[in-house]
Amino acid sequence: MRKLIGFAAALALAIPFAAEAADPNDAQIAHIAYTAGQIDVTAGEQALKKSKDKQVRAFAEEMVRDHQAVNKQALALVGKLKVTPEDNPTSQALSADAATKLKTYEGLSGKAFDKAYIDNEVAFHKTVNGALSSTLIPSAQNPELKALLETGLKVFTEHQTHAEQIAQALK
Amino acid sequence: MSRRAMIAWVRRALCPLMGAALVAAPTPALAAGKTYSVVMKAMQFGPMPKGLHVGDTIEWVNEDLFRHTATATDKSFNVDLNPNKRAKTVLRKAGKIHFICRFHPGMTGDLIVAR
Numbered sequence: 001m002r003k004l005i006g007f008a009a010a011l012a013l014a015i016p017f018a019a020e021a022a023d024p025n026d027a028q029i030a031h032i033a034y035t036a037g038q039i040d041v042t043a044g045e046q047a048l049k050k051s052k053d054k055q056v057r058a059f060a061e062e063m064v065r066d067h068q069a070v071n072k073q074a075l076a077l078v079g080k081l082k083v084t085p086e087d088n089p090t091s092q093a094l095s096a097d098a099a100t101k102l103k104t105y106e107g108l109s110g111k112a113f114d115k116a117y118i119d120n121e122v123a124f125h126k127t128v129n130g131a132l133s134s135t136l137i138p139s140a141q142n143p144e145l146k147a148l149l150e151t152g153l154k155v156f157t158e159h160q161t162h163a164e165q166i167a168q169a170l171k
Numbered sequence: 172m173s174r175r176a177m178i179a180w181v182r183r184a185l186c187p188l189m190g191a192a193l194v195a196a197p198t199p200a201l202a203a204g205k206t207y208s209v210v211m212k213a214m215q216f217g218p219m220p221k222g223l224h225v226g227d228t229i230e231w232v233n234e235d236l237f238r239h240t241a242t243a244t245d246k247s248f249n250v251d252l253n254p255n256k257r258a259k260t261v262l263r264k265a266g267k268i269h270f271i272c273r274f275h276p277g278m279t280g281d282l283i284v285a286r
Contacts, residue, residue, distance in 0.1 A: 062238075062274045065237070065238055066237050066238075066274075069236045069237055069254070070236065073236060151213065151214070151236065154213065154214040155214055155236075155237060155275070157277065158214060158274075158275035158276060158277050158278070159275075161276050161277055162274070162275065162276050165276060
C-alpha cells in the first residue's frame with residue numbers, strides 16, 4: 001500500500017515514482033490500469049468536442065479507440081479471473097487529477113486547448129508508463145494480467161511518442 | 172446467306188484466328204506474382220518476407236487488438252486495418268520501401284523489392 005500512496009504522491013508532484021515496500025495486488029492493479037485508460041478515453045472525447053485541428057483530432061480518436069480496446073480486454077480478463085477491481089489511493093489520485101484537468105481544459109479553446117491537451121497527453125502517458133514498468137507490471141501476480149499490462153505499456157509508449165511528435169508540431 | 176450458313180461462316184473465319192491466338196500466346200508478360208503475408212501483432216510488424224519482386228502481393232493481416240496502418244513513406248501503398256482485418260497491396264516498384272503505422276510511430280518496417 002505504501003507503494004500505491006507513493007505513486008499517488010508521484011502523480012500529484014510529478015516526480016518519479018519511488019519503488020518501495022508493499023506492492024499493489026492484482027485487484028488494485030486492474031483498477032488502476034482500467035482507471036488510467038478510462039481517463040484517457042474521456043480526455044480524447046473532450047478533445048473531439050473541442051478541437052478543430054486535424055492532427056489533434058486524429059490523435060484523440062486514436063486514444064479513444066486504443067484505450068477502449070485495452071479496457072475491453074481488461075474487463076473480459078477480470079471477468080474470467082473473477083477478480084473485482086479494487087479502488088485504491090492511486091486510482092483516486094488519478095481520477096481527481098483528471099477531473100481537475102477536464103474542468104480547466106473546458107475553459108480553453110483553439111490552439112490553447114490543443115496545446116494543453118497534447119502536453120498533458122505526453123505527461124499523462126509518461127506517468128502511466130513509468131508506473132506500469134516500475135510497479136504495476138512487476139507487482140502483477142496473474143500472468144494474463146501481466147501480459148495485458150505489457151501490451152498496454154507497448155501501446156501507451158507509442159502514444160507517448162506520437163503525442164511528443166504532435167507537441168513538437170504544435171510549437 | 173441463311174442464318175445457319177452465316178454461323179458456319181463465322182466459325183470458319185474465327186476458328187483459325189482463335190487457334191493462332193492460342194498457339195502464339197506468350198507466357199504472360201506480367202507473370203502473376205507471389206503473395207506474402209505481413210502480420211501486425213503486439214504493436215509490431217512481423218517478419219518481413221524475403222525475395223520480393225515487383226508484381227508480388229503483400230497481404231497485410233492485423234492480428235492485433237488495435238487499428239494499424241501500413242503506410243509507405245514513398246506513398247506507394249497505404250492500408251488502414253481494423254483488428255482482425257486483412258488487405259492486399261501489389262508491389263509496383265523496386266527498391267527499399269520504408270513503411271510506418273501512422274498511429275504508432277514506433278511500428279516500422281522495410282520491404283526490399285527486386286525488379
